[in-house]
Amino acid sequence: MTNRTSRRSFLAKGLATGAAATVAGSANSATSDPLITEVQPWAQGLGDGVDATPYGLPIEYEADVIRRNVDWLTADTISSVNFTPIHALDGTITPQGCAFERHHSGAIELRKEDYRLMINGLVDRPLVFTYADLERFPRQNHVYFCECAANSGMEWAGAQLNGAQFTHGMIHNMEYTGVSLRTILEEAGLGAAGDLAGKWVYVEGADASSNGRSIPMEKALDDVLVAFKANGEALRKEHGYPVRLVVPGWEGNMWIKWIRRIEVMDGPVESREETSKYTDTLADGISRKWTWAMDAKSVVTSPSPQSPITHGKGPLVITGLAWSGRGAITRVDVSRDGGKTWETARLAKPGERMAVSRFYLDTDWDGEEMFLQSRAMDETGYVQPTKTQLRDVRGLNSIYHNNGIQTWWVRPDGKAENVEVS
Amino acid sequence: MSKFLELTTALLLISTFAHADGLGLGRDALPEEIAAWDKDVSPDGTGLPEGSGDALTGEEVFADKCAACHGDFAEGIGNWPKLAGGWGTLDREDPVKTVGSYWPYLSTTWDYINRSMPFGDAQSLEPDEVYAIVAYILYSNDLVDDDFELSHENFAGFEMPNAEGFIVDDRIETEFPKWVGEPCMENCKDEVEVTMRAMVLDVTPQVESGEAESPSPAAADTADEAMAEPAEPVEEHIAAIDPALIAAGEKVFRKCKACHLVGDGAKNRVGPVLTDIMGKPAGQVEGFNYSSALADMADEGLVWSAENLKAFLTNPKSFIAGTKMSFVGLRKDAELDAITAYLTSLAR
Structure with a gap:
């Protein structure tokens, strides 16, 4: 019942338009172009006033530049993924509105006022922060890509999905504003953790999936961000509003959305998402774990x-x-x-x-x-x-x-x- | 662990860590707050609450809370995860990864069920129920007998079959040496032939009307097929409903789909099939085991009028105290109107 333009009809339309453009737009055209010789409505009448769209969306002619999913991949859209229309974008920054989504229990609605971040475990002072507290820490801006580890995963056995959106669209690239995780851990104090070599942080989201991942302390103290803005504006609901973790260069599953808790630990939790999923089985049946970095x-x-x-x-x-x-x-x-x-x-x-x-x-x-x-x-x-x-x-x-x-x-x-x- | 960072960098990062006083932001986390959120369980059993449950009890809990998606025998329905079986398949084509064949630690199962399941009603299980479900899953995998009881005391001693089946990321040792250096630019191969085409498989989504989509050989099982097509609205009173409102309702229905199926061939899941309920007496879907609260109201003559449906969906537990439905409710009138229109459009 949705009114999405189909890929095939879009292609056909594109080809038709292209052919017309080749004729009408050619410098060698023998006939004059009515788009030039005749006064067009948009050159005569008036357009929308300034408040027509208080928050602007793309013009209707770009209605095909949308996220799409592949129905047969997952049992349900609540725990599923869709794909960024990378075939139709240019530059490097992904607009939030079409940046791919991956949820395990659906995209929740969590108000800033209801948001809490807990730091516990091997810290000197277990702390709770509100959203307003986070905005009082020194902030950083960085552009990072977020790629799902399963991007192109359907292509392991051979060419399968016919489009860059589907083969490579589990990626987005945004400018994040947030607080260094190192700063937040310092606030709680890591003296209680003793020797930090071999220590871990466990990070967990507030949604029903309780998605949690273990991150080695070296990475946690290096470049991980607790982010609340992307491309200058608040994170979208589907990307973890109001606060998500940004783990530069590492698989998207670790970028915990709606992050609510950070626990300093002696070892990894070995949660579902770092054992039964996001481990890579080799031909001999042995599986690699902790394959965090996304290769070139x-x-x-x-x-x-x-x-x-x-x-x-x-x-x-x-x-x-x-x-x-x-x-x-x-x-x-x-x-x-x-x-x-x-x-x-x-x-x-x-x-x-x-x-x-x-x-x-x-x-x-x-x-x-x-x-x-x-x-x-x-x-x-x-x-x-x-x-x-x-x-x-x-x-x-x-x-x-x-x-x-x-x-x-x-x-x-x-x-x-x-x-x-x- | 220093595989991913230069060792020197890692040591530098750690040794220069400043034990500063901080900015004084935030407040102390209270013990009861930490206890409420810090529920993760580690492989050695750290984090487990006291409790126990046996496989036979687990079978009953599983049938009630898990089997709608995972099957009575943990074999998985449709695309929902299989939890049992798959032994000896990890080195074959399309390995079957289950708790028994793949998961390296029992703690992972306990932890995940405790914090994230059942789907749509997470964190509703008592510790003894979780112990019982985990015991049943082990039994389904032929790893224990049916009289097996799992508890916080014998938990840590349980070793999973694939515990030794994992190695730490070795890409830098095994792959990087092969793939560094100046790459070939000319005459890199003699010939180029197409060895596989996506068009042949033809599983790319097409959204054109009336066009049958080829199902993936690996997916599209019964549950998906059942969900795929809602019944066509044919009756006259249905034609009067704004199609845009029905379409909006279909979107709202995504919130319901984890538990309720619609359309021809739909089966009851956690919740009853909702294809033909509007305007009908409540509690009549065949084969669904309603809560006694709903059954009582049905006996008293509850009919799913638009008004009653909206009242129920606004606050389910208030409208039917004791309903099994864990859904929190729809807050927006627009959503209530849309879902009502959608469900009405499905009625036969």
Whole structure:
């Protein structure tokens, strides 16, 4: 009953519009363009007044740029995930309204006035903070990506979902405002913890899932944030309003939403989300645990299955996203022939640690088919592996941490498909 | 643990940690507040409350509180998690990861059930119920006999079959050496052939009307199919309802879907099927075990008129004192109107 534009009809519309634009917009057009020669209604009448939308949403023509889920993935939308429309976005900052959601017991409504954060365990003074208390600590601003460990997880066994939104959309990249977790732990005092080497913090959310994760003290004292703003405004309900944890470079499940408690402990809790889930089973049946960092990864967001080429041959912008949980992106290479030859793409700006980079390859398309790939490198010297290389080490059952190179098969008609190549 | 950070950096971070006096923000957490929230249980049993429960008792509790999603034998219904079975599958294609075949610590099961289950009614179980459910899950996995009793005293001694099945992240040792350095730029391979196409599998969501979606071979079991399509509204009085309001109601119904199914072939779960209840006497859905409170009101003639439904959903426990429904209620009139319209649209 929802009135969402279907991907197929959207593609058809896009292709039709593109064809029209090729004719009407061409410099060689023999007929004049009525959009120019005739006075248009918007050039004659009046638009909306300033208060038409006290909080603005995207214009209706962008109604297809929305989060989408994959029904068959989960039993229920309450404990499920949807995907950021990365195929339709540019730049690096993800608008909150279309940034992917992952809930375990649904997105709860928790007022700032009802919010409490408890620090307990091996601390000198167990404390309770209100939301207002948090705003009195010194604040920091940082841009970080948040990627679900299961991003691209459906592709382990082979090409499956046909669109960058579905294959790579469990990621968003926002500017966070918050307080360093280190500052908050200092407030409670860590003398009671003694030698901090080998100590842990357990972090827990206020929702019914009680999602909790254990974080080693080194990370807790390094760059973790207790955040209450994203992209300048309050967090959205679906991202943990009023307060969430930000764990730069590490899997999204650790970014506890509606965070209500931080406990300093001698060891990890080994909660459900760090044993039965978010562990990576190898071919021999042995599973890796504590695979927190998200390795370097990239994807071409356009052209891609949901963003076909509509203008025919000639100048073409190939663009995409790259990120690494172990530092800054230093380089992205693009291949148009399935990995035989590579060209180094242009980074829109120098890579930032644990934040998404935008890359562009400004090129000339000959109208022939392409097997588009991108390959990220980060400051550690790590090069994004192929899917074959990943499977050689891990097998097919890992579910999480699939950072293999993606291939889009772009046809002469501009349509693209998710494929795997030899 | 220093695998993910340079050892020197880690030591520096720790050694320079300042034991400052702080800003004086916040207030002391009271012991009863800490006790209310600090409920996590560690592998050695730290955090467990006193109590006990046996597998036979657990079977009854499980049937009442868990089986709607996890199945009578913990085998899982539809896409809901399987809790039993799967032994020896971890190194095969599509391993079946259950409490018995995969979970390394028993504490994880106890802790998760205690704090996060049942789905939609978390933190409602008594410690003895949790002990009993965990004992039953162990029994379902053939790990104990049916007279097994689990308690805080024998808990720590219980070793799970896959306890040794995990290694700490070794990507930096096993993978990084393979994948660092200057990558190939030219003549990197001889030929490129398509080995797999997403279009062939065709499981990408399509939202076009009338188009059948190909189910995933790995998913889309009965529960999902049952949820997939609400019955078409055909009757005249239904046609008068604003379609936008029905659509809004369908969205509101997401709050209900964990426990209530609708549509042809829907089955009772934690709550009864709600396909055909509007305008009908309460408590009549076949096969559903109603609370005695609701059954009593049904005997007294309660009918699910729009007015009664809204009154119930505004504050369930106030309208039917003793209802089994754990839902807190809908606060907004718009939501109440929408859900009423939606459920009315489903009536046959």
